[in-house]
Structures are given as structure tokens and as C-alpha cells.
């Protein structure tokens with residue numbers, strides 16, 4: 001970060017009075033700020049989706065969307081933006097409502113002295129700069145220490161950076177979040193990160209796998225029950241919504257909840273109240289709901305298996321988590337992260353992963369996603385006898401001893417096939433296809449004589465063998481003649 005370069009403060013001004021809007025734009029531009037002046041709150045929400053701002057100056061009374069509604073939208077999308085409300089009808093109620101909804105300050109119109117506005121913007125900008133500086137320092141410190149990010153989410157792919165950005169942007173709001181991704185992609189980790197970065201972090205985080213329980217048990221777990229509500233209910237019991245009061249509840253496998261429970265959950269989301277099973281009494285709760293599923297909820301809605309109204313209530317903010325095969329560039333980072341975790345935990349002296357092992361990990365399809373990678377590294381750390389994890393320490397499915405590696409690269413004209421992959425995955429697969437075709441052709445031309453093929457390729461014999469081993473299982477691991485590979489070491 002270069003502290004000598006002062007960035008212009010990005011100010012968003014929204015007011016439907018054209019004269020005042022122009023005047024504020026001129027004043028703030030003169031102060032050196034980068035000003036976006038808009039007369040429509042709807043346009044403002046669209047701009048907020050695409051652009052970063054430091055300070056927003058919003059009129060309270062506007063057509064289409066009130067300033068307070070716009071304030072909520074700003075905080076929802078970009079909680080770090082400092083908001084100043086401008087009100088022509090300064091009542092304590094409006095001011096209080098604005099501050100409660102997250103405004104930093106409010107000003108009363110008409111302004112006797114416009115410099116007052118400039119000073120308020122400068123103060124808000126200072127606060128925002130402090131926030132930015134703290135965040136940058138935290139990140140720099142973590143990077144220097146080589147530690148994973150505070151939220152525990154490892155990954156530097158574009159997809160994971162989008163996820164982290166999204167978490168940062170929405171953690172502060174209490175809006176419901178739906179995390180969608182295959183099993184093992186890290187949905188629970190995202191939910192925990194959202195909680196850890198939210199103002200609720202000191203309150204409980206409660207998780208429940210909704211797919212694992214029968215309807216009666218699920219309802220009783222979620223909402224609690226009173227004595228006699230069903231057979232076996234021998235006393236009153238609080239539910240998880242009660243237990244999570246003030247905090248966050250994480251509902252995993254939300255697509256699996258039965259229709260009756262969907263109705264009850266919808267009521268909790270709409271009214272912020274729970275009724276224990278068997279009781280007519282409503283209990284107020286303040287709980288942020290994060291739901292997750294590996295299923296296609298819109299499809300379930302279409303099939304009439306999931307309530308549309310509940311889907312919209314849950315899907316206020318959607319965080320899609322791509323499968324690991326679509327962010328292969330995260331594999332080495334994750335592998336090293338788990339290597340550190342398990343060498344510490346298992347007190348082993350394994351220091352690193354060999355380039356061959358990394359290559360195999362990057363070529364695998366990871367149907368079980370990050371969880372499968374974590375298990376593979378744990379197993380490899382247990383099996384490893386030296387300081388470096390090599391292909392023999394990896395499960396056969398990954399080392400290629402029993403199963404094919406990642407799917408073939410799509411054919412040249414297969415646009416849909418190419419576009420289903422990230423740039424890194426597409427590049428990786430094209431390279432593999434090229435390597436495979438090349439070494440196979442070379443081996444055919446050289447009657448399977450590795451030394452001759454290596455010479456023809458202009459490669460060192462052991463390097464050539466390293467490449468060849470990726471595509472042939474009959475090539476031995478060490479220097480020697482061209483005899484077939486010795487049987488693999490026994491694996492756990």
C-alpha cells in the first residue's frame with residue numbers, strides 16, 4: 001500500500017431537488033472529491049451494485065424510494081460506506097431511525113452554511129479511510145505471517161475472491177443469506193465467516209443439518225416444544241432459534257425440509273417470532289438466518305417441492321460456491337494449508353509436497369471438493385515417511401493408479417465445454433491434452449524407449465519420465481532402465 005498517494009474521496013449524492021443536487025456536486029468537487037450526483041434513488045442502487053463509494057449523502061424524502069429505504073439498501077450492499085442523511089423535516093424519530101439503520105450522521109435542510117456539509121463529508125471520509133487502513137493492515141499482517149485469512153477461507157482464485165468480497169460486504173447486515181454449492185465446497189465455513197465478521201460475533205452461532213432429522217424432531221429442534229406436544233415430549237424444551245437469539249442460525253440442507261416445516265420457518269422469517277411445537281404463544285427472537293443447500297432450489301420450487309415465498313425470503317443474498325474443479329488454482333494453496341494443519345496435529349515432520357504430487361492434485365476432478373482434498377492430505381501426512389509428500393502417498397484415485405484423471409479437454413469448437421471451466425482449469429486441461437498427445441506420439445516413434453524419447457524431446461531423462469508417468473502407469477519412479485513399474489506401496 002502506498003501511503004503517499006492520496007485517493008480522492010468517492011462521494012455519492014442522491015437528491016431529487018436539481019438545484020441543491022447541482023450545488024452539492026459543485027461544492028464537493030471543489031473540495032477535491034470524486035462526486036457522483038444522482039436525482040433518482042433507483043439509479044443510485046444500480047450504481048452501488050457496480051461501484052465503490054466512501055461516503056453517501058442521501059436525501060430522506062424522495063419519490064420511488066425513501067432515503068431511509070435507500071440507506072438500508074446501501075448498508076445491505078456496501079456496509080462499509082459512511083452515510084449522511086439530509087432531512088428537511090428533522091424530527092428525533094427520523095434521526096433515530098436513520099442512525100439505527102446505520103447512518104453515520106444527519107444534516108438538516110436548508111443548509112445555512114454549505115461548508116457544514118463539506119465538513120460532515122470530510123469527517124465521514126476520515127472514518128472510512130481509517131476503516132480501510134485497518135483492513136489493509138490486518139490483511140498485510142496476515143499475509144506476512146503466512147497465516148490463512150481470519151475467516152479461515154483459503155483460496156485466491158477469482159471465484160474465491162468474489163466469495164470473500166461478498167462475505168465482507170454482507171456480514172454487517174442481518175439479511176438472510178443462501179449459500180449454494182456441492183457437498184464439501186465450504187458452505188458451513190462461509191456461514192461461520194459471515195457470523196465471525198458480523199456485529200453478532202460475540203453471540204451464539206448454531207448449526208443444524210436439516211436433512212438428518214424426521215419432521216417432528218426437526219421442528220422440535222428448531223422451534224422447541226412444550227410438554228406433551230408429542231409422544232416423548234416429557235418437559236418444555238427450548239429450540240435452536242431460542243438458543244441462537246442475538247446470533248446466527250445456520251440451516252444446512254434447507255432443500256430437504258418438509259412442507260409443514262417450510263410454513264413454520266416462513267412465519268419465523270416474516271414475523272421474527274417462534275411458536276414452540278404444541279404452544280400458541282409467540283416468542284420474539286432476533287436471529288440471522290443463513291441457509292445452505294447442494295440442491296437446485298429454483299428447480300425444487302418449479303417442481304412444487306419447495307415454497308416459492310420461502311425461497312425468496314431465504315435468497316435475499318445468494319452466495320454461490322463453485323466446485324473445486326472450477327477453481328483448480330486454489331488446490332496448491334489449500335493443499336499446503338491442510339499440510340500445515342495435519343503436520344501440526346499429527347506431530348509429523350513432513351515439510352512440503354513434491355511438484356509431482358501437486359501436479360496430480362491439480363489434475364484431479366475432486367468430486368468431494370475441499371473435504372476430499374483435506375482427507376487426501378491428512379492421509380498423505382499419515383503415510384509419508386520422508387519430508388515431502390510424493391505421488392505414492394496420495395490415494396490411488398488421485399495418483400492415477402486406479403481411476404482416470406480430470407476429464408479430457410473439450411474439443412476445439414465445443415464453446416459450451418470450454419466456458420464451463422475457469423481460465424485456469426481450461427489452460428490446465430489443454431496443457432494436459434497437449435502433453436499426453438506429445439509423449440504418446442514420441443514413445444510410439446521411439447519404440448517405447450524412454451531414453452531415446454527423452455533425447456528426441458530435448459529433455460533430461462528423469463524430467464521426461466516425470467511427464468510420462470502422468471499418462472502411463474507402467475513407468476517406474478526412479479532412475480534405471482525401461483522396466484515396468486514396481487507394484488505400488490500398500491495404501492491405507
Ligand SMILES: Nc1ncnc2c1ncn2[C@@H]1O[C@H](COP(=O)(O)OP(=O)(O)OP(=O)(O)O)[C@@H](O)[C@H]1O
Nearest residue numbers: 152153154155182183184185186187188189370371
Ligand atoms: N476455502 C476453504 N479453506 C479452508 N478450508 C476449507 C475451505 N472450504 C472448505 N474447507 C474445509 O473443508 C471441509 C468441508 O467444508 P464444509 O463443511 O464447510 O463444506 P459444506 O459445503 O458445508 O459441506 P456439506 O454440504 O457436505 O455439509 C471443512 O473441514 C472445511 O474446513
